[in-house]
Amino acid sequence: METIVSPKPLLAVLVSLVGALLIAITGERLRNLRETWTILASVTKFGIVASMLPEILNDKVIEYTLFKITSHLILHFKVDALGVFFATTASFLWIITSFYSIGYMRGLKEHAQTRYFAYFAIALSATVGVAFSANMFTAFVFYEIITISTFPLVAHKETKEAKRGARKYLTYLLGTSVAFQLTAIIITYNLTGKLDFSRDGVFETDVSYLTVTITFFLYIAGITKAAIMPLHSWLPAAMVAPTPVSALLHAVAVVKAGVFMVIRVVLYVFGIDLLKSFDLGTILATIASFTIIAASVIALRQDNLKLRLAYSTVSQLSYIVLGVALLTPSAVIGSIIHIVAHAFGKITLFFCAGSIYVSAHKTEVSQLDGIAKKMPWTMAAFTVGALNMIGVPLVGGFVSKWYLLLGALEKGSFEILSVLLLSSLLNAGYFLPIIYRAYFKKSPGHAYEIKENPFMAVTLTITALISIVIGFYPNFIASLAKEVLR
């Protein structure tokens, strides 16, 4: 494998930090200029990240050492296939979300918009930072920055409820990461003297079962952003945030950063061989399976649309964890593809929820009767997103589920297979009634006219279309995912 030294990963991180600074300086008075900065930063960021793609596909690795703090605590970037995969998804969706945010924030005439856009940019910086981290320390730094920079976004409304939600959010994310993840990192360093991610894991083969098990579960408990039960309840609590935040951060950037870290830990810290020999994957798979089913069941009973989506996210994230936990090639590919497929699907769904809220001021599922006539684009996109989640063929979600099923078969585990099938049924169970209501129930008359916001309608259509594109042409993404395993 060839290594290129280039500051591109650093630039990718810095672009949105500079953007945040410019946004903060520009302020509310020149809002158009401020929004220009957001768009510019997001496009540049995507450009930089995408420019690394060809090199990565040619089996090269880009590295950059930013700063040696001590001999082993080094801020070090390393771009590999997995990282660039995640970074591309996140930075691409940021462009779309930026447009959507502008529509949403202006549509609702929200307060503190400057703060909103600035912290959004910082959060994205840190997300890309996590994606490009070469060692646990760097990843931990950016992981914490994500937590802290999204806190103002969750507490955006500054109401009592928002503050309570934000407090819970912070307690879970920061508390567990400091208590468990940091401990796990230090134990890892103490045992191995290394913090770098490496293909074969950093542990020697002669470590004791107990130590590895404890460290492994400290990591899993510490990476709360992956929302594995029972440490999931911050995610529904975070739904008090404005919808674009829920859409990008709590369906893509933040939670995927968590899942991404889980993948990194499983594949690059412990390594497949070690986990296989200790059979730790099965335990993780069991937890993930439980999360998938339990979260889906809870989602069935939610009336609030965003909460239902949140529990759906909890459940879908565990697909990814499950795929990695199976430790078979197809399952890992499936979970990597699911990062993208779920990202586009769920962001569409959240965009729709936001669009409905802005145009019709409705938040509950039971209020959606006959809304499809008033908001045709939104509901069409919603349908695509829902089909994506269920895993209907020709939509993105199908591809990942296919690989996951293959992985379960490779493993020969009938239980996992049945979990996947059952959860698909449950997904259908909580999404289809919404679609049914929107299209076939009669709308109760409205005193005001419901109109779709063009900014939002366009963006959510784009993400829905991309979901379909992934479903039709899965080869590109699948080949990139296979690159990870090579």
Added chain:
Amino acid sequence: MIRRTESLLVETVCRILIPLIQLFALYVIVHGHYSPGGGFQGGCILGASFILMVIAYDIRWMKHRFSEKKNTLMVALGVFIYSLIGFICIFLGAEYLNYGIFHRILPVDVAKARSLGILAVETGVGITVMAVMVSIFLNLTTYGKHEKGEV
């Protein structure tokens, strides 16, 4: 707060005793470097003589003879003498307070120079100790109002 009692006996005895005490204090200070005694002990005795003066007469009278400004000046003066000797040593190229080096500027040998150096330091210490003793006593007896002049 101490008021004048105007007891003839006390005042007369003190009038005779105080000069003697002060003389003895000076003796203790100047002989400190080669026999029992020294700046601290001498300073204490000297301070005690002033305190006796306050007790026998009163503070107002005492301050009339020996004002607070003078007292503070004494505190600073003693320390200055001490530190000056130390700094001169540094300027002459030796360690701080290494007064053996004085033989370069004084027409004496090293041992004598040391003896003179310590005498100077003891004098400084004596002055400071005396002044500090007096000022502690005054501050405590007047509830700290002594600086404001409300005796």
Added chain:
Amino acid sequence: MEILIGKYNYWIYIGLMMIGFYAMVAKKNLVKKVVGMNIFQTAIILFFISTSYKKNATIPIIIKSQEVIEPIQYINPLPHVLMLTAIVVMVSTFGVALAVIVMLYKQYKTLEEDEIIEILKDKK
């Protein structure tokens, strides 16, 4: 028995120290506490001085007529010098403590600790 008599200086200093310590901890009156503190410090000074004592020895000052100097003849002067400094420290601590007591008295018009605490509680 030998420990009791042979090291009587230690027992005296420990006894004095405990008296001082008791006064510092148990007495309610602030001045008594400070007096206890003084006893405590004095005990330590006695301890130091007693360690330097030798039987049939004299103060370490050379008399001019004397020609041979025998270290055995003299007691160790260093603890005395150290304690001279310690006394200075002690006096200044005593001074500061008294000054603080004067301030306390001005504020609370009492020197009993429990009364002061009572006053503080009432204020709350």
Added chain:
Amino acid sequence: MGEHSSILVVVISLIASITNVFIALVRKSLCYPFFVFILGICFLLSMDILYTVINFGTVKYKLGGWMPPWGIEYVVDHLNAFVIAIVATISFVVAIYAKESIKKEIAKPRLPYFYSTYLLLVAGLIGIVITGDIFNLFVFLEIASLAGYALIAIGEKRSVLASFNYIIMGTIGACFYLLGVGYIYIITGSLNIADLTRLLPPLYESKVTLAALAFFVIGVAIKIALFPLHRWLPDSYTFAPSAVSAFASATVTKVGIYVLIRISYTLFEPRFLTEITPLSTILVWWATIAIFFGSTIALGQIDFKRTLSYILVAEVGYIVLGVSLGNKEGFIGAVLHILNDAVMIACLFMIAGGLFYRIGRRNLTDFTGLKKYMPITMTAFLVTSLSMIGVPPTAGFFSKWYLILGAIRAEQWISASALIFSSLVNAIIFFKLLEKVYFSKKEAIPKYNFRELPLSMLTPIVLMGLAVLVLGIYSGKIISTVIEFTVPKGF
């Protein structure tokens, strides 16, 4: 100045403290410039010492030309130079801060005496650190303590009683230390630390040495407020003037810990603490309890300065833990935390003082909505808070990293969890405050003066806030140039 810096830094501040009283008689307005000037000189001298030590190794200075072990010797190695630099820097920065802050808290005629006592405290602290003689150390310890008692007593009304309790406790501590000196002198006949290092090893089995060690440790533990002996600290630092709280909290306990390090690892050899006596085990557990209790009590406070005081009790536990873990990582973490904690605590106490300066109160609830009125101060507060919690890349993370690493390497799992527990408690305390600062609105009360602090108070706060970030990024450099050399040989 070169070789003489080590003596000058003590003597200049000592003399200046008395000169200042005299200057006050001539012209009061000159006192403050003189005060800052002297501390500036001390700061430069301390940097000179640090520079000399880093480049040329240990500096020895024979006071009065007397050869050690008969004369007093000043020995400056990396550890001394490091702590002196901390004390001198913090004293200088807080001195700038003190100008405005003290005006609202102390009556004007007393100001010159405040400056004098402050200088005396600086002289005492630097003296403790620089001297190579255990009795001389006692004298400086008392100079510093006396100045501390006086400085605390000029604070708010309740500070006088706090100061009195501090006098009683502090004197017991100092007397215990003195007893330790006595025993050491009885058994060896020497007071010079370097000399004692040579003389003591054959005497390790003696009961007298054990008694001396016990007295030393208890005495120092009182001076550094290690948990059950911490009673004097919260009251004192809560009611003292803000500038005093900021300076004393940052340096007095740290210098005490320096004494503990000197006693444990220079006076005695590391093996004495681990193999012959169980002292390191005792200290590890003691410090762990201190961390647990300090943090827990801090949670329940209303007054911000009192909260900080209890956090300080926990932080002292951190450092003692690191020192006594008996491995390199823990020790590096402890020494690094001496620096980081000094900067963080000083900054937080200065912010508390700033709050008091503007609105006359400093309860936790008074932080509500301050971002609008004091944006710059609150940014510094944000950075320092993150550092207290231990969020990378701020300074607090790195010392905590080394401490936890040391605890895990020593297989002290409970201590490691205590460190993490305390981080979480800090997170709760500070995020509660940050939420109040950034997400709650204050109804402006016309009576109070909500404005950004004056420049002379703001600059030190911002400096310390920046320092937290810079020290974090350069902690590797600090470790490799200074702290690596302070690690005792037996590790």
